[in-house]
Amino acid sequence: MEIAAVGHFLILAGSQKALEPFLETKATLIVDSVEEFKKWLVDGGSEIIRDIQEVPTGKNITMKHPDGSVIEDVQFSK
Template sequence: MKIKKILTRLYVHDINTAIDFYKKLLSEDCDVRFKYTEMNLELAQIGNILILGGTDEALEPFKDTKATFLVDSAVEFREFLLKNGAIIIRDLKKVPTGMNLTVKHSDGTIIEYVEHNKILIRESNAK
């Protein structure tokens, strides 16, 4: 059970402008970009930043989530978190990048846990 990376989340209306800015600011390429049609969102990852783009209405259910932890096993983290006082906000679910769940830690902080599928990891590493 390992946290591979912690992503800071940014919520924006114009994802293209945000991507251009953060690519320049961080001198890094956009690692992952995809539409999450089911939630009316578009997401992009640049370095340790996860940009969520959409309308106020589409972003609202996610704005209390403070960070995204990329993990090796969402299932194992779910078990660990439940045994350690976390409350499930959104349970394990297949998403465009693999699987995720959102929990409230015992200190009140809301975190998304994401396990990327192997194909995405290979594609990202090939860049």
């Protein structure tokens, strides 16, 4: 799988098998703090799909927004 950052979005590319875990996700956004976004999104009615976890690039969380969109937020390690 390949990942490219374009502004505050991450674009994923790869085989169908590599991308399968991400097919439900409509967008991946780069954020300054997943903890702050989690609170803001939960307060706004979003549902946690995958809670904050450590990943090789930093931290991420996946949320289902009130409109049904599944969005992943990524915080890169500094």
